[in-house]
Amino acid sequence: MPLVLAKSFLESYASLSQPVQKDVRRMLDKFDEMSRSQSLHLEPIKGSLDSNVRTIRVNQGVRGVVAAPEHGETFVLIDVLPHDDAINWCRRKRLSVNHATGALKVYDITEHAATMPSAPVAMTNSPVGFLSDLSDELLVQGGIDWFFVPAIRALTSEVDLEALAAKLPADQGQALIMLAAGYSVDEVLAELLAERPMLQSSVPFADDFVASDSAAVRSPDIAAAAQHPASAAAFYVVESAAALAELLNQPLEHWRVFLHPAQRRLAYRPTYEGPARVLGGPGTGKTVVALHRARYLAAQLPHSAGRRVLLTTFTRNLAAALERQLVSLAGDEPILACVDVLNIDALAYRIVQEAEGKRPPIVAGDALRAMLAEAADLAGLPYGPDFLRKEWEQVILGQGISTREAYFSASRAGRGIRLDRRQRSMVWAALETLTGWLAERGERTHLQIAQAATEHAVRRPGRYDHVIVDEAQDLHPAQWRLLRALVPKQPNDLFIVGDAHQRIYDNRVSLSALGISIRGRGTKLRLNYRTTYEILRWSIGLLSGIAYDDLDGSADDLQGYRSQLRGLQPFVMGFDTADVEHAALAQAIRDWASAGVPLREIGIAARTTEARRCVAKALSANGIATSELTSTD
Template identity: 45%
Template sequence: MARLGIAKDFLTDYAKLQKPVQKAVDAAIEKFAEHTHAGLHLEKLANAKDPRIRTIRINQFYRGVVLAPDSGDEYLLLTVLPHDDANAYATSRRFTVNQALGVLEVRNQQALDGITPALRQAAKDSRDLLFAKVKDTELIRLGIDADILPLVRLLTTEAHLEALANLLPTPQYDALTGLAAGLSPEQVWAEVSAYLPITAPEEVDTEDITAAVARTPDRFVLVSGPEELAQILAHPFDAWRTFLHPAQREIAYRPSYTGPALVTGGAGTGKTVTALHRAVSLGRQTSAASPVLLTTFTRNLADALDRQLGLLTDDPTVRERIEVINVDRFAYRVVAEALDRQPAVADQHTLRQLWEKAAAATGAFGAIFLEREWEHVILAHGLRGPEEYVAARRHGRGIPLKAEQRVQVWEAIRQVTDELRVLDQRTHLQLADEAARILAERPVRPYRHVIVDEGQDLHPAQWRLLRAAVAPGPDDLFIVSDPHQRIYDNHVSLGRLGIGIRGRSRRLTVNYRTTQEILAWSVRLLTGVTPTGLDDQPDSLAGYRSPMHGRRPTVRAYPDRTAEYAGLADQVDTWLAAGVEPHAIGVAARNGHLVRAVRDALIAAGIQTSSTTATKTNVVRVGTMHAMKGLEFRCLAAVGVDAGTVPAKAAVTAQSQDPVAHEHDLLRERCLLFVACTRARDSLYVSYVGNPSPFLNSAQAY
């Protein structure tokens, strides 16, 4: 049976087609797999620049363009266009395998042939050639092939090279621009090869298109069959979020791990999609009596995971075996079942009053200090009495406490917990702590496998709950985490919690979501930052890169909010006019006040919006930076990134009160901005009023 893959650009083209045309494409794909030549005619064009190019009939007005192999049955659907446009595309393009990198390339051969005479004349009239000092052997080693090399020898200026940007194969163009910028061939090779999703092979078979496709997962992918492809086309914007690249697939579909496994990596490296595929893999192997728990920090993220899981499998049996619920709801359910009633959760207003009352009674410690001491020392370590607290290590706390001071702090905290008990209320962390003890005392655990997304944001009490939810053994815990995206003040050592991951830790380094330009800019926001991971080791973004390229982020300064909102509306209008779907546009702000003001301004400008969690479809999404976690957009605007707003003053402990907490808070705020900016896939726009956030200073140097 023929196997049909797709080019990434096809998804964009497909999304723009009218529904009747999309249905015709779906029907053609189904027929293709069943009867490649008999039921679906592959038409060869006599004047095509690539003899492997074919077209297929979609309907009376549209045709698809297909790359057919010289041998075998793996085909690539490149695009679907109106009849004349499809023929023009098919006759002009040529596909080759890069001789150095082994990736599949595309070039506009017809346009290159057309521009060659003009370049030849310019070279004849000029004494200086752009690459005169670069030897042929060096160009060939960088992947410049025999057909492009003569053209390269005609270039006289960088302007001529830039004119070829959309005509040359991208890997070859990138190599040439590096040389033109003054880099040595060795430096260019280091840059070009660094962006490869897969290490370049020692020997490249330039005739093996199938192997080249496998090495170019950021642009092409072969799917397992028409069902998978049809599922992809039902959600064209989400489709690339469910694809696994080779490094991710090896992790997700490994037959078994002997114990807990940890996967780390920067934003966009596919940790979440790897976790989703792992859930499906385990869901197929287990039974309803031994289900899989897929969990994360917030309810919004859990809902997003549940939606994405639906894109991966529609098998009801597998779906029934996988429960998706966030940690707080899971803890609440465990406690409710044990009490045989619904426990009340303390609201923030009540908590604030209780902590202020306790602080006033001590006269020595502030309300925020007491609350954090409770959460990050007492609850974090599961301490049950003052003696344990006096002897405990207070890792991460900046103010030293003597024994008598600890006793005083314990009594102040006990006052709050006693009053919560009288009110019959619990905090979410108390529920997690209680639920962990309930499950640990049971002979049978509720799950066979637990998969954790965004592990860096979970509190130790929540980790104890998840450890108690599954019996120790093979494939018990599968965790994905990125310390650089820690946006809540939880610092955890898995080893100290009885979750040993030694020898079962993997790191992903290639960002498949964001262009290298957006990625490089965003990483600079974290200059000097080295957070500690769940494995107690410093985490690094060394080797973190993207194989995709695009425009650099745009940063705009405005005199006031009114002007900033007007500039935002203009930017959103520009994206919409360029064909970006409204729901593929996101706007992030640091706080709810700004979010509401932005939504009002966009609506006044005639742009429909919704929150990040609303059910309205095909409208621009506006939310806080926290709400952006786990989401992706083609285009994203981060607004209000000024000195008075980012970092948020209320979220940062004064340095005089606790210098360690102060640094932790600043790091968390940096990570929050980094998380928001790396939600952008193709375009990032950042704006501020007055003075920029101090975090932007390092990024602006890019």
């Protein structure tokens, strides 16, 4: 079956009604003939931007978008859309094979209209004018698609260069800036792809590339590019009718957990010689990598081994989401019998309950705060319950301190308030009082449970063979000690993903100080798949000048963090009163709705629950209905 399906096709298919899905399956059956017969009814579209692209009838109102390349007999199904949308797709978009990586991409030409050539471009090794030291071949080898070259040749100044770079796809804009600054092709690709550039012979073009004044750009083999490893995140090769049926039976959620090649190398690497850490900003696919790593490690175990792989994170809701995604990813694979998916508190609770034979009562929230306040008053401490709790959690429990003398000599870096020996004595007295009360009542905090679970885990080592940690930036040192105790020091023991820029709780750690050495096994994901370039650039600007750590005592930064998605520029508006703000928000929503944006696609985020309620009430008063998203949505 000579067929490749784009991820966009599968996602659109999953959202169709069952009757239309049946029509799509009947259309796909025709491709099983492996022939360019007239029965396929592939129709060229007048005004299409890509000569390879056709449409094919699904039913009276729906058409498939298909790439039928001149070379070979492998069809690429790109999307399935309402009739008019399919026609517009052909008139707005085109396929392109990147010479440097071999990846097949879809470009919306209308978004780059100012930079697009109107005809195939002759390549030259003898450019003139601005950037004359960069040949066309060098630009293409550096990761810039050939149809952007004429716009580069039209540049006359650094100002023009920066303006054009901002209009290109983000990765290619960065490549252009680096090439213009004198970086080599190898250095550019090492930065953008986090790998050495592929051999030119592996890049799927139909004819050899010849750089000369009269040479035309070689024509890409679209089908081969779709099957190239660099395209694996967006295109799937169908080997048989059975494989096609299996693909089409997957739910939409299944297509949200596929990997970009750079992510796949991390998730499916056979062996890390010790703990491995993956950093990355929001939208870079860290969680997807963690899910695939759990899947890979579980698949290496005998099914009779029991739950020897732990996939953990900070909160209960995140753990529930991980479990749903893992079920979707694994499908019918029996690996789920080998994986525990638990948030860190539930994990510690389970271990303590199993070891002690009863449920450990937990104290938290207002009850704990009241006890902290009373203990602070009794000790004469001039600071309130919140200060005492953080001193306990961040310094004493964070450093595993068990004696008064050890606390007196402990580092309190980052706590903000200096304490002399007398004040430390007061803190210790207050916490002795508090822990005494808790012991009398048989209650413990979550971190005390984690501490107890670690002691039990040390007595019963090797509970798991592999531990995968998601959202690692929010775990407390006491919880890291537990995870270290749960798995022996061995290859593939700990796989950690996180981002200090997304830290919610002030739990700062140095993994190496906790017995988790990641030296030589740290990686960073820099490509954002969720946020537009415009929003990302604006957000990074807000974070400039703020120090963040890499979870191991060193600094982290956002250098190289980028997105290939383009969108509108974000804007900020300020208001004198909440009423004026709510009125402006209601008007903005009405304007978006008038422009054709469905109300269900408009989201509103508020800093607090009370602020959210006020906004919902104000919008309701303006005739705009809202629906609250709960923690499980």
